Amino acid sequence: MPRPGAWELRALFALLPEPAAPGAGRLLTARSLRGFADGFVSVLLASYLNGLGFSAVQVGAVVTSTLLGSAALTLAVGLLSNRLAPVRVLFGAAALMFATGLGFFAVTAFWPLLVVAFAGTLNPSAGDVSVFLPVEQALLSERVGARERTAMFARYNLGGAFAGALGALASALPILLARANGWDRTGAERAGFVVYAAIAVVIAVTYLGLREHASREARPRRSGVLTTSRGVVLRLAALFSLDSFGGGFAVQSLLVLWLFRRFDLSTATAATIFFAAGLLSAFSQLASSWLAWRIGLIQTMVFTHLPSNAFLILAGIMPTAPLAVLFLLLRMSLSQMDVPARQSFVMSVVPPEERAAAASVTNVPRSLAAAVAPLVAGAMLSFSSFGWPLVCAGVIKIVYDLLLLRGFRSMHMPERNTD
Numbered sequence: 001m002p003r004p005g006a007w008e009l010r011a012l013f014a015l016l017p018e019p020a021a022p023g024a025g026r027l028l029t030a031r032s033l034r035g036f037a038d039g040f041v042s043v044l045l046a047s048y049l050n051g052l053g054f055s056a057v058q059v060g061a062v063v064t065s066t067l068l069g070s071a072a073l074t075l076a077v078g079l080l081s082n083r084l085a086p087v088r089v090l091f092g093a094a095a096l097m098f099a100t101g102l103g104f105f106a107v108t109a110f111w112p113l114l115v116v117a118f119a120g121t122l123n124p125s126a127g128d129v130s131v132f133l134p135v136e137q138a139l140l141s142e143r144v145g146a147r148e149r150t151a152m153f154a155r156y157n158l159g160g161a162f163a164g165a166l167g168a169l170a171s172a173l174p175i176l177l178a179r180a181n182g183w184d185r186t187g188a189e190r191a192g193f194v195v196y197a198a199i200a201v202v203i204a205v206t207y208l209g210l211r212e213h214a215s216r217e218a219r220p221r222r223s224g225v226l227t228t229s230r231g232v233v234l235r236l237a238a239l240f241s242l243d244s245f246g247g248g249f250a251v252q253s254l255l256v257l258w259l260f261r262r263f264d265l266s267t268a269t270a271a272t273i274f275f276a277a278g279l280l281s282a283f284s285q286l287a288s289s290w291l292a293w294r295i296g297l298i299q300t301m302v303f304t305h306l307p308s309n310a311f312l313i314l315a316g317i318m319p320t321a322p323l324a325v326l327f328l329l330l331r332m333s334l335s336q337m338d339v340p341a342r343q344s345f346v347m348s349v350v351p352p353e354e355r356a357a358a359a360s361v362t363n364v365p366r367s368l369a370a371a372v373a374p375l376v377a378g379a380m381l382s383f384s385s386f387g388w389p390l391v392c393a394g395v396i397k398i399v400y401d402l403l404l405l406r407g408f409r410s411m412h413m414p415e416r417n418t419d
Helices: 004-011 024-051 056-079 086-106 110-119 132-141 146-170 173-181 185-207 210-215 230-250 252-263 267-284 286-295 297-317 321-335 338-348 352-383 388-408
Strands: none
Touching (some): 024 056, 024 086, 024 132, 024 185, 024 267, 056 110, 056 132, 056 252, 056 352, 086 110, 086 132, 086 185, 132 146, 132 338, 132 352, 146 267, 146 286, 173 267, 230 352, 230 388, 252 267, 252 321, 252 352, 267 286, 267 321, 286 297, 297 321, 297 388
């Protein structure tokens, strides 16, 4: 086996996994497709709801509802992970994604949309907070060794972030088509949710190749979902919840709304900004495995996250759009580098039979904590266009970084180069 450093250098240029990881390519493809769909609707959502006449508080409520629903569904899957076939869960999630797209297309009133948002899979953030995530993480972890795990997660997140950037850019297409053809702008944006539903069908087809492989895997089962890893998983869940609570003040849909209200930017301009932000986020994640090998997973998470949160605070207090956008882009160039390291860390500290449950338990509180903040952020924006939500997000996330470093920096991981 080659040195991990050499493997990681090849990973900088390879978007598909090694042949020794059967089925991983389909999981990475599905993640990319979901990334495109999430990037598309996260920018489109704020503009669409604004066009329907929703207030900032109502937009925040819809965003909160999506995150609460994702948390509830992910928790249910996690608690039943020792009874459910992972691939069937993925097919069910794809079907729910399809129904979500049709639901947002079919209804326009606030309360029905709130219900669809809660029950569906819509993702208003730049990251992945859906029920797909813990199942895919567990399946990926089974296909690679410990030293390759962070690099595989880097590829997984690279595909999602890069496709998310393209999705953000594509979110301007409904408006451009409406202008070119004299269509109603809000109606054109509404049709964008049909695209979201269509992508769900393609994702389901992508999962088909996993069926045979998954059925032959010997999966250890336990009566308890979390046993040996319960303590560390609960500690991590608490810390990740603090991070997500801060991040909930600055989910992508709310950043779009803030740019609309603070600087009167157009949807096309916002789409271009978040396309650039997504590209920076995507390619920065490839360095995560390289850093993890040299300084450790926790240090990679913290030392990239701290400056990104400082940039987020600075973006919120900038008086002009160019300066605010500059600091948002600087923030995005670092903010997602911790994601592959975080996912790899969770998978490293639990036994294989508890990985799906651990991924759910650490992600559910994240979604619940993140769900509280958008409603508060929407209320802030309804009173002032100043970037108070961004400032709150940055400060809370810095506190998380310092607590994580203090609590886990001494833990040895196989990804660390100790030569």
